Amino acid sequence: MGNVFKALADPTRRAVLQLLQKGPMSAGELAEYFDVTKPTMSAHFAVLMNADLIQADKQGRTIMYRLKMSVLEEALLGFAQGFGLQITPAKAPTRKKS
Amino acid sequence: MGNVFKALADPTRRAVLQLLQKGPMSAGELAEYFDVTKPTMSAHFAVLMNADLIQADKQGRTIMYRLKMSVLEEALLGFAQGFGLQITPAKAPTRKKS
DNA sequence: ACAACATTTAGATATTTGGCTAATTATCGA
DNA sequence: TCGATAATTAGCCAAATATCTAAATGTTGT
Numbered sequence: 001m002g003n004v005f006k007a008l009a010d011p012t013r014r015a016v017l018q019l020l021q022k023g024p025m026s027a028g029e030l031a032e033y034f035d036v037t038k039p040t041m042s043a044h045f046a047v048l049m050n051a052d053l054i055q056a057d058k059q060g061r062t063i064m065y066r067l068k069m070s071v072l073e074e075a076l077l078g079f080a081q082g083f084g085l086q087i088t089p090a091k092a093p094t095r096k097k098s
Numbered sequence: 099m100g101n102v103f104k105a106l107a108d109p110t111r112r113a114v115l116q117l118l119q120k121g122p123m124s125a126g127e128l129a130e131y132f133d134v135t136k137p138t139m140s141a142h143f144a145v146l147m148n149a150d151l152i153q154a155d156k157q158g159r160t161i162m163y164r165l166k167m168s169v170l171e172e173a174l175l176g177f178a179q180g181f182g183l184q185i186t187p188a189k190a191p192t193r194k195k196s
Numbered sequence: 197a198c199a200a201c202a203t204t205t206a207g208a209t210a211t212t213t214g215g216c217t218a219a220t221t222a223t224c225g226a
Numbered sequence: 227t228c229g230a231t232a233a234t235t236a237g238c239c240a241a242a243t244a245t246c247t248a249a250a251t252g253t254t255g256t
Binding site (some may be wrong): 124125136137139 | 197201202203
């Protein structure tokens with residue numbers, strides 16, 4: 001969980017997560033969005049994997065990365081709760097007020 | 099805003115924010131909770147100040163730090179929104195579903 | 197004025213981070 | 227089997243980070 005915040009500390013990695021939010025994408029495809037070399041991107045992916053924020057599926061010679069939304073959500077939730085904040089999926093059915 | 103996530107990357111700093119959530123506390127008082135020297139804590143406070151997550155009020159020879167909840171909330175909100183997540187104060191009046 | 201106190205600043209060091217180039221691994225198509 | 231392609235690993239470097247001890251700053255009480 002502390003790893004998640006470490007991972008989120010870098011703007012490139014946050015942007016990667018944002019991109020993956022729309023659907024899985026290959027390493028190379030992701031790399032095109034940023035102005036750094038592929039090995040550098042590879043290192044960022046490794047950090048995100050280590051935080052369990054993304055998942056890799058090897059398909060032939062490409063690697064597809066997908067966002068593990070639940071992990072991100074849990075981490076945010078866990079943190080926010082300590083501050084009396086609530087996190088909900090934006091369009092979830094509004095939970096009935098107790 | 100990127101500064102906020104940098105600040106949140108360190109567990110000591112996250113814990114400081116949690117402590118301040120219950121109310122303002124002096125630098126020395128905060129330092130007692132952690133197993134590092136006061137200069138080290140001072141550096142952590144500086145990072146949190148830089149991220150605008152806390153505010154310092156000098157009272158005599160002590161410095162009282164207070165959490166800037168709205169800033170934390172805004173940062174979390176801004177990030178979460180990019181993922182279709184919603185953040186609300188836990189006991190806020192339930193916003194009417196549009 | 198002085199000593200004690202609360203905190204920060206200065207300066208040093210070790211570790212981590214983010215970036216690069218070059219090399220390696222693995223897969224695909226002809 | 228070869229050459230091209232996708233991605234990672236290896237090795238290096240500069241900058242940033244977290245920590246420490248020692249020194250400086252500012253404030254209070256006597």
